[in-house]
Amino acid sequence: xxxxxxxxTSTRERIIQTGARLFWRQGFPGTGMKQIVAEADAPFxxxxxxxxxxxxxxxxxxxxxxxxQYAALVDxxxxxxxxxTNDLATLVVDVFVAAGEAVRAxxxxxxxxxxxxxxxxxxxxxxxxLACHDTFESWLAGLGARFAAHGVVEAAxxxxxxxxxxxxxxxxxxxxxxxxxxPLHVAGTAMAASIRAVVTAT
Amino acid sequence: xxxxxxxxTSTRERIIQTGARLFWRQGFPGTGMKQIVAEADAPFxxxxxxxxxxxxxxxxxxxxxxxxQYAALVDxxxxxxxxxTNDLATLVVDVFVAAGEAVRAxxxxxxxxxxxxxxxxxxxxxxxxLACHDTFESWLAGLGARFAAHGVVEAAxxxxxxxxxxxxxxxxxxxxxxxxxxPLHVAGTAMAASIRAVVTAT
DNA sequence: GTCTATAAACCGATAGAC
DNA sequence: GTCTATCGGTTTATAGAC
Numbered sequence: 378x379x380x381x382x383x384x385x386t387s388t389r390e391r392i393i394q395t396g397a398r399l400f401w402r403q404g405f406p407g408t409g410m411k412q413i414v415a416e417a418d419a420p421f422x423x424x425x426x427x428x429x430x431x432x433x434x435x436x437x438x439x440x441x442x443x444x445x446q447y448a449a450l451v452d453x454x455x456x457x458x459x460x461x462t463n464d465l466a467t468l469v470v471d472v473f474v475a476a477g478e479a480v481r482a483x484x485x486x487x488x489x490x491x492x493x494x495x496x497x498x499x500x501x502x503x504x505x506x507l508a509c510h511d512t513f514e515s516w517l518a519g520l521g522a523r524f525a526a527h528g529v530v531e532a533a534x535x536x537x538x539x540x541x542x543x544x545x546x547x548x549x550x551x552x553x554x555x556x557x558x559x560p561l562h563v564a565g566t567a568m569a570a571s572i573r574a575v576v577t578a579t
Numbered sequence: 580x581x582x583x584x585x586x587x588t589s590t591r592e593r594i595i596q597t598g599a600r601l602f603w604r605q606g607f608p609g610t611g612m613k614q615i616v617a618e619a620d621a622p623f624x625x626x627x628x629x630x631x632x633x634x635x636x637x638x639x640x641x642x643x644x645x646x647x648q649y650a651a652l653v654d655x656x657x658x659x660x661x662x663x664t665n666d667l668a669t670l671v672v673d674v675f676v677a678a679g680e681a682v683r684a685x686x687x688x689x690x691x692x693x694x695x696x697x698x699x700x701x702x703x704x705x706x707x708x709l710a711c712h713d714t715f716e717s718w719l720a721g722l723g724a725r726f727a728a729h730g731v732v733e734a735a736x737x738x739x740x741x742x743x744x745x746x747x748x749x750x751x752x753x754x755x756x757x758x759x760x761x762p763l764h765v766a767g768t769a770m771a772a773s774i775r776a777v778v779t780a781t
Numbered sequence: 782g783t784c785t786a787t788a789a790a791c792c793g794a795t796a797g798a799c
Numbered sequence: 800g801t802c803t804a805t806c807g808g809t810t811t812a813t814a815g816a817c
Contacts, residue, residue, distance in 0.1 A: 388800090404699045407608035410793060420802045425794065432793065486702040492752055493698040497606045499755045500688040509756045539753065539765040544742075547749030550694055551741065553701045554711045563741040567773045574772040590783090612811065622784045627812065634811070 389427045391417045397439035397446075401490040405436055405497050405505070430504075436494065437508040443490035444512030448519055455523060465527040465576075466569040469541065473565030476545065477558035485556045488549035516542060533575045540571045591629045593619045599641035599648075603692040607638055607699050607707070632706075638696065639710040645692040646714030650721055657725060667729040667778075668771040671743065675767030678747065679760035687758045690751035718744060735777045742773045 395417035399408040410432055414421050428434045451472075458471035480488050495509040520538035529537060544564040551560035597619035601610040612634055616623050630636045653674075660673035682690050697711040722740035731739060746766040753762035 402702065404606065404608060406606060407699060407703075409791075411791080420800095421804095422795085422802060423800080426800070484702075493695070495752060495756045496695040496698060497609060500604070500686075501609075506756055513753060513756055536765050536768070539762055540746075540769040543749030543753060543762055543766050543769070544745055545749065546752050547745030547747065550697060550748050551715060551745060554697050554708055554715060556712075560741055560745055563738050564745050566738070567742040567745070567769065570773045570776040571769045573776070611809075613809085623786095624784055624813090625782085628782070 388417075388419050388423050392419055392424055392427060392435065393438050393442050396435050397443045397490065400436060400439050400494050401443065402486060404493045405432075410435075433502050433504060436498070436502070437504040440491050440494060440505060440508040440512060444508075444515060447490050448516055451516070452519070465524070465529070466572045468527075469568045469572065470565040473545070473548070473561050473568065474558075476549075477552060477561030480549065480552050480561070481558055485553050488553055489546055492546055492549065513542065529572075529575065537571060537575060541568055544568050590619075590621050590625050594621055594626055594629060594637065595640050595644050598637050599645040599692065602638060602641050602696050603645060604688060606695045607634075612637075635704050635706055638700070638704070639706040642693050642696060642707060642710040642714060646710075646717060649692050650718055653718070654721070667726070667731070668774045670729075671770045671774065672767040675747070675750070675763050675770065676760075678751075679754060679763030682751065682754050682763070683760055687755050690755055691748055694748055694751065715744065731774075731777065739773060739777060743770055746770050 396413045414424050454472050454475050458468050462468055491509050498505040517538040520541050521534035524534050524537050544567055548560040548564035598615045616626050656674050656677050660670050664670055693711055700707040719740040722743050723736035726736050726739050746769055750762040750766035
């Protein structure tokens with residue numbers, strides 16, 4: 378579980394990070410407060426001391442924390458792929474393949490850390506929906522900047538970023554249910570096609 | 580909620596259809612057996628009479644039922660779009676736009692009927708994961724056949740089908756969290772680019 | 782097969798001692 | 800700020816009358 382191995386400092390941080398990990402794996406309704414404090418090695422009352430808003434407030438905070446962690450992970454994947462190629466279309470194919478290997482390595486359990494919570498809670502909790510929305514938007518901004526660095530014109534940056542995230546999320550879903558990297562590979566090819574379509578048009 | 584309005588016959592069918600609707604909206608752990616039987620207007624004991632495997636067995640059955648219903652819905656969307664154009668790339672853009680309007684009309688609540696359950700349960704329940712997997716595969720087969728009817732060569736049919744489903748699922752996720760049809764529109768454009776890339780290559 | 786009552790465990794949340 | 804005990808309600812599942 379890369380990105381979650383950092384040393385845990387305060388009780389509050391330990392609760393957030395443990396919550397983020399459990400919400401990732403089990404979803405929001407599927408994770409109990411009792412399990413969170415138990416695995417965070419914290420007293421039960423602490424969670425309501427630090428999060429007066431209860432489970433909903435903890436969920437929103439955990440989503441935002443996961444978002445920052447995962448952005449760093451994706452950044453690292455891009456940086457690693459950049460050591461092998463400079464062509465953007467080749468680069469994204471490489472990133473999708475790497476994402477597939479990561480999901481396979483987790484035995485098809487760990488893909489996007491917030492997708493499950495987003496689907497479960499977007500029509501139920503406005504604070505959690507907003508946390509997911511803000512997180513996705515921050516990812517899109519990062520992806521757009523990355524495409525810009527590779528010469529993609531400004532008008533196409535956001536569209537390509539949305540295409541990238543959409544393909545990644547959809548492929549994660551199919552990969553987890555099929556226990557196969559095939560959807561990630563196909564998504565990488567599709568992403569390359571979209572990039573080439575934009576580059577050709579300009 | 581189109582597709583769920585058919586007359587309900589047996590108690591068993593009523594439980595499956597009500598379960599499917601609630602799992603769609605609230606996810607699997609977020610839906611209680613009590614709520615299902617209450618809304619299905621069935622006695623509580625019936626659910627364990629018809630589903631000795633308990634909630635897990637009902638969940639798998641509900642997923643398979645939803646899969647059939649949704650396939651018919653997507654078929655209808657394609658048929659409707661086909662009254663306006665014969666070009667495959669234009670057709671898929673039309674279908675993605677229509678999907679976006681459907682999600683908007685449900686106030687960003689109803690998108691894919693099984694995606695939430697798939698993410699929640701794929702690493703928890705093997706019967707439910709398999710039901711989701713089989714459902715996705717049946718959708719892919721239907722999409723592949725549709726592309727074949729539009730002249731897509733056999734070697735590219737499955738790849739394009741995966742691209743379509745991946746883009747649709749990812750765009751549904753982003754649309755629900757952002758409350759915007761933008762991801763569906765971008766996904767439609769990306770799908771068109773993939774189709775044109777295949778057609779150009781052959 | 783239908784339906785009710787209830788078991789046994791768990792849920793989120795709170796009170797209050799320390 | 801830490802920790803425990805507990806409340807009231809809910810969960811899945813079962814037992815057993817009809």
